[in-house]
Amino acid sequence: MFGAGGGTSSYTEIEETDLIVLWGSNARNAHPIFFHHLMKGIDNGAKMFAVDPRRTSSAKFADVWMGLNLGSDVALANGLGREIIAAGLANEEFIAHSTQGFDAYKEAVEPYTLEFTSQLTGLPVDVIRELAHDYATAEKAQILWTLGITEHHNAVDNVLALCSLALLTGHIGKWGSGLVPLRGQNNVQGGGDMGALPNKLPGFQNIDDDAARGKFEETYGIDLNPKPGLHLTLMFEAMERGEIKAAYVLGENPADSEADIQHARKLLEGLDLLVVQDIFLTRTAEMADVVFPASVAWAESDGTVTSSERRVQRSRAAVPPPGEARHDIDILFALAERMGHDWGQPDPQQLWDELRTLSPMHQGMSWDRLEETGGLQWPCPSLDHPGSPFLHGWLWADDLEGRAPAPFVPVTHQGPQEELTDEFPLRLTTGRALDSYNTGVQSGGFSSPIRYGDALDMHRIDAERLGLADGDMAVVSSPRGSVEMRIRIDDSLVEGLTFTTFHFPDLVDANVLTNDAWDKKSGTAEFKAASIRVEPLAAARR
């Protein structure tokens, strides 16, 4: 956001903030140790609003649970923005000095009166007003989110709407305030930092920026394609058109994890060549022509990973890889050699130092400093730089450090792509359980006493109407397909809303149901909102 691909704040800051807005995130389950820091903030007197259609285990710790209609996040954010402006609580000095595009934003949110926002979100007028006023008047406030914001067909709009609230109030670029997307995977931040994005070079340098690209071309003595590549969702579309005929998949299990999974599997099967590099023979690996057995990155090889607070930390080998498994970089080096390029002996530290010469924000992070400090937060441009606990302090500088003011980007409410119909009258959303992780490839390895498998959670009134009791089997259908699932009554849901995890694809193929409608700006599919129908198993078979 505002030109940097990372969360603005350190975990420690939430312990000292005054207002916490946890939006579309069940951090207590999905980021339990971050939630420890959040609880310190609450113990220190912070007030918390939890914005989530479900009353999650995180929301139970909030002062106010805002159970909005699924997918009405933009409406709520715009309504909050309008109320802050209408009540005269916007930070006019900050807006004038540090931002641009306020007038257009003001105009765009004008229709979102408290009453209209209430209609769109299903929330009472009073609590919308309360959040708007509390957020605007807090000395320090943070908005935090996870996939409840980003796994929607209008994900980027959702994020922009939240960014506008921070610009409106100045809750950005200073200790204790900020915009914090919590990262769901241990090195998803690091992957992006290293340029594993279709339009970026390492250090978030744009591939179409001649100067940045030139540095890489000079270092490696090769011309680079200045055109941005394809993200995962576009890759699947290119497979469908027959333009992509081969795929090399490293440490990902798309044959279980993609939305509208049957369609995705068909496309993977249709490839001329599928190479998978993984620590397990995943469902994707089973479909592959060639499988490279890899080592476990965090326990069997040396390297770095980058966390949700932009902290680069060392990972270290504790045990040797089993059998023929090899380190990821060994495999890549060997492959390069077969293709006629001798890269020498793979050495993680040497590769890291190579990166530091090309990525300014990592320049000051020597291997020794990473060892000594227990991790440094980017940007860290020189060896005497302490690293950056929070981002965007420049917004408060007299000259904005020579940068352009941060832009308001107005967005409008759309709601979920898939509407409710008589045929598919219930909402389905998805999420993580505390003791499991993604498609269960790793977390399936230990036996958890609190694991109950993938059930369809629903409100008791919906269940009664359908003649279902807790534990009954049902057929669950979306416009894309049907699966059999066990029903679990869950009173943290509201009527009309159902929920499932997706950790046990061998037992329940939950992603048969999910919608692959995706955001044109981010490439993320709408895992969080599908329309479904539920029927008792016996009735469906008649």
Added chain:
Amino acid sequence: MTTTTETAVTISVNGSDVSVAAGDTILDACTAAGVDTPTICYGPTLTPVNACRVCVVELEGSRTLVPSCSRPVEEGMVVQTETERVNHSRKMVLEFLGSGVDLSQAEEITGWMQQYGAQPERYDNPERMNEEVKIQDDLYVRDYDKCVLCYKCVEACGDDAQHTYAISVSGRGFGARIATEFDVSLPDSACVYCGNCVAVCPTNALQFKTEFDLRKMENWRPEDQSVTTTVCSYCGVGCNLELHTQDERIVKVTSPDDHSVTWGNLCIKGRFGWQYVHGDSDG
């Protein structure tokens, strides 16, 4: 936890002046002065509960001995840690604990018992709990015979870290014990199996199942173990893990209690979700 400020406070420990930050404790000052102090219920990340009384010191002007782990320093305090009174008190505390509780796997405590000449065997037929080890799952076991009721597990489960409040001390006197609500089984309680209680237990009353099984097979060999610090493979929080390995296998996972991300704490996935490294599967 104590909050520290820039202001320095100077006190005397065993005749030497030592300066620490305002808000620090006498224990912090002793440590700064290079004086070793036995502690059981104290933890660097936990709020002091003053349960064990083994860290007591003599404070000039105080009628009774004071627990050093919880008493904040005040300018000009004069503290003695090696007097007959202090040594005698520490010895008695260790003897009482040792007579009623199985401290065979509490290496640090048994070290202090030797240092202070504690002889728990001089008490005849002490009452003991004599309970079977509770084994409910594959993650950790509970051995009440080893519990000294230091409260550390309760603190870690509650306000000091996890905010789950699955356990507390129930009962009084000798019947006092750590219990879940209404003594229900762990999976039926609020427990989320983070294992943060196990991590702070000073006596192995709470013990990882992997360690318990290896001990049973007489194959738990700390002298052959090494510890490697790395980063957890699950969510993006970036928790540091200490992998304890023996014979090229992970046997236990802890987290450094001085790291700003975890302060020693982990969740169920980070602490227990490592079996896949060795190809073990629950199916």
